[in-house]
Amino acid sequence: xxxxxxxxxxxxxxxxxxxxxxxxxxxxxxxxxxxxxxxxxxxxxxxxxxxxxxxxxxxxxxxxxxxxxxxxxxxxxxxxxxxxxxxxxxxxxxxxxxxxxxxxxxxxxxxxxxxxxxxxxxxxxxxxxxxxxxxxxxxxxxxxxxxxxxxxxxxxxxxxxxxxxxxxxxxxxxxxxxxxxxxxxxxxxxxxxxxxxxxxxxxxxxxxxxxxxxxxxxxxxxxxxxxxxxxxxxxxxxxxxxxxxxxxxxxxxxxxxxxxxxxxxxxxxxxxxxxxxxxxxxxxxxxxxxx
Amino acid sequence: xxxxxxxxxxxxxxxxxxxxxxxxxxxxxxxxxxxxxxxxxxxxxxxxxxxxxxxxxxxxxxxxxxxxxxxxxxxxxxxxxxxxxxxxxxxxxxxxxxxxxxxxxxxxxxxxxxxxxxxxxxxxxxxxxxxxxxxxxxxxxxxxxxxxxxxxxxxxxxxxxxxxxxxxxxxxxxxxxxxxxxxxxxxxxxxxxxxxxxxxxxxxxxxxxxxxxxxxxxxxxxxxxxxxxxxxxxxxxxxxxxxxxxxxxxxxxxxxxxxxxxxxxxxxxxxxxxxxxxxxxxxxxxxxxxxxxxxxxxx
Amino acid sequence: xxxxxxxxxxxxxxxxxxxxxxxxxxxxxxxxxxxxxxxxxxxxxxxxxxxxxxxxxxxxxxxxxxxxxxxxxxxxxxxxxxxxxxxxxxxxxxxxxxxxxxxxxxxxxxxxxxxxxxxxxxxxxxxxxxxxxxxxxxxxxxxxxxxxxxxxxxxxxxxxxxxxxxxxxxxxxxxxxxxxxxxxxxxxxxxxxxxxxxxxxxxxxxxxxxxxxxxxxxxxxxxxxxxxxxxxxxxxxxxxxxxxxxxxxxx
Numbered sequence: 001x002x003x004x005x006x007x008x009x010x011x012x013x014x015x016x017x018x019x020x021x022x023x024x025x026x027x028x029x030x031x032x033x034x035x036x037x038x039x040x041x042x043x044x045x046x047x048x049x050x051x052x053x054x055x056x057x058x059x060x061x062x063x064x065x066x067x068x069x070x071x072x073x074x075x076x077x078x079x080x081x082x083x084x085x086x087x088x089x090x091x092x093x094x095x096x097x098x099x100x101x102x103x104x105x106x107x108x109x110x111x112x113x114x115x116x117x118x119x120x121x122x123x124x125x126x127x128x129x130x131x132x133x134x135x136x137x138x139x140x141x142x143x144x145x146x147x148x149x150x151x152x153x154x155x156x157x158x159x160x161x162x163x164x165x166x167x168x169x170x171x172x173x174x175x176x177x178x179x180x181x182x183x184x185x186x187x188x189x190x191x192x193x194x195x196x197x198x199x200x201x202x203x204x205x206x207x208x209x210x211x212x213x214x215x216x217x218x219x220x221x222x223x224x225x226x227x228x229x230x231x232x233x234x235x236x237x238x239x240x241x242x243x244x245x246x247x248x249x250x251x252x253x254x255x256x257x258x259x260x261x262x263x264x265x266x267x268x269x270x271x272x273x274x275x276x277x278x279x280x281x282x283x284x285x286x287x288x289x290x291x
Numbered sequence: 292x293x294x295x296x297x298x299x300x301x302x303x304x305x306x307x308x309x310x311x312x313x314x315x316x317x318x319x320x321x322x323x324x325x326x327x328x329x330x331x332x333x334x335x336x337x338x339x340x341x342x343x344x345x346x347x348x349x350x351x352x353x354x355x356x357x358x359x360x361x362x363x364x365x366x367x368x369x370x371x372x373x374x375x376x377x378x379x380x381x382x383x384x385x386x387x388x389x390x391x392x393x394x395x396x397x398x399x400x401x402x403x404x405x406x407x408x409x410x411x412x413x414x415x416x417x418x419x420x421x422x423x424x425x426x427x428x429x430x431x432x433x434x435x436x437x438x439x440x441x442x443x444x445x446x447x448x449x450x451x452x453x454x455x456x457x458x459x460x461x462x463x464x465x466x467x468x469x470x471x472x473x474x475x476x477x478x479x480x481x482x483x484x485x486x487x488x489x490x491x492x493x494x495x496x497x498x499x500x501x502x503x504x505x506x507x508x509x510x511x512x513x514x515x516x517x518x519x520x521x522x523x524x525x526x527x528x529x530x531x532x533x534x535x536x537x538x539x540x541x542x543x544x545x546x547x548x549x550x551x552x553x554x555x556x557x558x559x560x561x562x563x564x565x566x567x568x569x570x571x572x573x574x575x576x577x578x579x580x581x582x583x584x585x586x587x588x589x590x
Numbered sequence: 591x592x593x594x595x596x597x598x599x600x601x602x603x604x605x606x607x608x609x610x611x612x613x614x615x616x617x618x619x620x621x622x623x624x625x626x627x628x629x630x631x632x633x634x635x636x637x638x639x640x641x642x643x644x645x646x647x648x649x650x651x652x653x654x655x656x657x658x659x660x661x662x663x664x665x666x667x668x669x670x671x672x673x674x675x676x677x678x679x680x681x682x683x684x685x686x687x688x689x690x691x692x693x694x695x696x697x698x699x700x701x702x703x704x705x706x707x708x709x710x711x712x713x714x715x716x717x718x719x720x721x722x723x724x725x726x727x728x729x730x731x732x733x734x735x736x737x738x739x740x741x742x743x744x745x746x747x748x749x750x751x752x753x754x755x756x757x758x759x760x761x762x763x764x765x766x767x768x769x770x771x772x773x774x775x776x777x778x779x780x781x782x783x784x785x786x787x788x789x790x791x792x793x794x795x796x797x798x799x800x801x802x803x804x805x806x807x808x809x810x811x812x813x814x815x816x817x818x819x820x821x822x823x824x825x826x827x828x829x830x831x832x833x834x835x836x837x838x839x840x841x
Contacts (some may be wrong), residue, residue, distance in 0.1 A: 002369070004374065004438075010474075012481065013476045013478070014476060016476070016478060017476040017477060017478035017479070020478045021388055021478065022387060022718045023383065023390070024380055024383065024384045024621065025389075027377065027380050027381065027384070028384035028385065028389070028397065030377075031377050031378075031381045031448065032381075032396075032397055032400045032401065034445070035400045035401075035403060035404050036400065038415060039403075040408075041415075041419075042411075068434075069663070089311050089563065090314070090351065091315060092307065092308050093308075093311040093312050093314060093315060095308050095310055095311075096308045096309055096312025096313075097312060100305070100309060100312070103310060106313075108733040109316055110312055110313065110316055111575075112572075112575065113315040113316045113318070113319040114315045114318050115571050115574075115575050116568060116571055117315060117318060117569035118455070118571070119499070119567045119568070119570065120322065120564060120567060121505065121506025121507070121508065121536055121563050121564075121567060122506060122507075123506070123507055123508040123536045123539050123540050123560070123563070124322070124326070124506070124560045124563055124564055124567075125332045125544070126539070126540070127325070127326065127329070127539065127543070127556070127557055127560040128325050128326065129321045131326075131328070131329050131557075132321060132325055132541070135324075135548065150303055150344060152318050152322075153320070155314075156315075158648075159315070165326075168362045172647075172681075172683075172685050173685070173687055173688065174304070175643065175646065175681075175685075176681070176685050176687060176747075177687070177697070178643065178646065178674070179641065179643055179674055179678070179679050180333030180674070180675075180697055180701065180751075180754065181300050181672075181674045181675040181698055181701055181754065182698075183297065183303070183671065183672075183699050184305070185300075185301050185304045185305070186701055189493070190697075190700075190701070191687060191688075194475070195688055198572060206406075209406050210406070212408075213406070213407070213408030213410075213411075214408070214409075215408070215409070215410050215508075215509045216508040216509055216540050219540055219543070219544060220543050220544055237375035239416075242408045242410045242411075242509075243410075245408075245410045245411070245414060246410045246509060246513065247416050248415070249410075249413075249417060249418075249513070250513055257418075260414070264411055264414055267408055267410075268407075268411065268412055270406060271403070271406045271408070272403070274406060275402060275403050275406055278402075278434075279399060280538070290688040290734055290735075290736050291688060291736075297703075
């Protein structure tokens with residue numbers, strides 16, 4: 001009697017489990033299907049717009065014709081500019097936190113600051129960049145101002161992924177290195193950093209991907225609405241892909257839909273390439289790792 | 292001589308690295324300083340009662356930021372309603388149930404969503420989501436708070452999924468094995484043991500995801516219609532709305548530096564900063580509390 | 591002649607574990623000195639004081655004197671890097687660096703700024719020969735160090751320590767992770783090595799001390815209970831606790 005009751009309870013639980021698993025499967029697939037759909041949709045509608053002229057010519061006829069070359073170049077410059085400031089600073093800050101920082105109030109404050117930087121809305125970075133770089137330091141609306149703004153925004157991503165990568169390197173390597181007469185910096189430079197490189201690269205690429213896709217921080221610090229020439233110096237304003245997409249999809253009446261989809265596709269391809277780079281770095285590092 | 296050189300180099304490097312470490316504090320203080328110095332004059336330019344009134348119409352000097360704050364809240368709330376259940380359940384599925392090969396497909400897809408620029412989502416919102424909502428719900432316009440919520444949900448999901456998934460993966464396998472050994476099903480184990488054990492990590496994921504939606508700018512600016520209307524009832528979800536972020540982004544380009552309007556926009560930036568600060572401090576408190584507990588268990 | 595003189599050495603860690611209390615010890619040159627006793631007794635701490643690896647740990651207080659060749663090791667102004675090159679250490683687990691076999695051995699020399707290939711080649715060969723690894727590995731010097739067996743890895747670590755031509759070699763339970771054959775090889779090397787070096791070992795059991803040690807120090811709960819020649823300790827221990835430990839009453 002009790003035996004059968006137990007048994008039927010088990011059967012019931014297994015049935016619930018089966019039902020629950022199916023439900024979660026459907027829900028999760030419902031979460032990721034739109035992502036695939038978006039990718040296919042953009043490729044399908046954007047591909048016809050892509051031509052050599054589209055990616056290599058200046059825009060003309062109030063952006064309603066021609067290409068998006070200056071926006072591509074502009075985004076490239078902004079990404080490079082962001083990397084120049086944020087990569088060395090971010091890696092150095094991560095080295096400090098992982099290898100040097102004592103456990104005390106100051107370190108705690110640094111961590112709180114980083115969490116904070118990560119949470120500040122991108123448009124607030126825009127305000128800050130406007131206040132500090134454009135007006136106070138008088139860099140004007142320029143690639144320089146925009147890159148500096150973007151690098152501070154990117155910093156927390158680079159710091160936290162790099163710190164994680166450094167901490168993953170076993171402590172014993174450091175002890176062995178020091179026991180062989182290495183200074184702290186020699187240990188970091190010769191042993192710890194090379195081991196952490198894949199993790200650091202992943203963080204750098206993810207950070208720069210975000211920076212390159214951002215619009216709000218460059219709105220008032222460096223983005224040009226329409227500038228059918230390439231920037232001449234870091235103090236020039238520039239067109240940028242995401243901002244250009246915003247402009248042509250909301251600010252220009254009578255915009256041919258094809259050009260809009262073409263621009264989205266170029267942005268998407270850029271994001272896909274960055275993501276593939278990250279995936280390749282990760283899987284290669286996993287295969288090569290010696291610990 | 293050479294030893295001396297090495298030592299000096301070591302000293303310089305150490306100083307440089309230490310300074311870089313401190314730089315984050317410097318940047319937060321700088322941001323705070325510039326927001327305060329450009330934002331607080333708003334309190335002198337505009338009466339406090341005016342500032343927190345219901346009318347935002349800067350051309351005629353109406354600077355009531357209340358509809359903007361509430362607008363941000365409505366969109367954030369709506370986005371959370373989408374992102375929290377979908378995000379957590381997807382994380383549970385990926386971490387606990389999905390077969391290995393499906394994990395390998397789903398994780399990069401979620402990461403791809405995280406990498407999509409917010410203008411791309413806004414663009415899709417204008418061309419796909421809003422016409423769809425307008426037609427199916429029979430609305431006068433598809434650019435509504437609801438459209439913004441749905442798309443912002445998409446922005447918060449990757450954050451919630453990846454942090455929750457980490458939290459679930461950090462639950463030791465012995466917990467699961469213990470529960471399974473007692474004859475509980477995997478389903479019972481997930482909800483009775485694993486998810487409760489990862490609770491604080493999941494809570495942190497939710498906070499950070501919500502933090503992202505409050506600060507999101509381009510998508511909401513493109514799809515919510517940008518009408519500064521006070522949301523007073525549930526009906527507001529189906530009407531255009533305007534958030535703090537969209538207001539700054541769309542108006543800062545046109546104001547004169549130093550004008551009351553300029554200062555008020557910075558003031559809104561301050562309010563946003565405080566909101567996200569609050570969310571992040573709560574989130575980091577959750578995580579440090581978790582740390583302390585696990586340390587106690589280990590020692 | 592005494593290579594190392596320890597006088598009234600006391601150490602407390604911040605968290606209070608494995609401290610040392612008032613240690614006095616004279617370690618003779620060109621002999622193998624074994625530090626025995628239950629774990630947590632202070633052996634590792636003593637080894638890590640001798641080349642200041644303790645600087646990396648959370649030590650709250652150190653008093654007393656440690657003299658190597660008459661120079662006080664605990665002096666804060668001492669050149670620690672030079673000290674660590676002079677006093678090498680091999681750890682209880684084989685810890686090859688994530689580099690090639692060759693690079694593991696040349697690592698210490700490269701840190702000193704040595705770049706000449708011929709010098710490095712010679713040093714690597716010499717160190718590998720001393721650790722009796724040369725014949726086994728000379729064909730595959732550029733393979734990753736973790737591709738060799740655990741026993742070979744530990745001898746590689748010994749070679750790495752020897753490459754710096756230290757004067758003192760310390761080994762902290764070097765064979766605890768190894769099989770009997772590898773253990774025997776290391777022990778043979780050590781007996782060979784004492785002609786040129788001063789060897790201090792925390793053996794992973796008393797039998798090992800019996801096989802190779804000239805001098806034996808027995809540590810219990812941070813105190814040095816007894817220190818004399820191996821023969822003396824194993825046949826006529828003065829202290830009751832030493833006798834109990836050696837005969838296996840506790841451990």
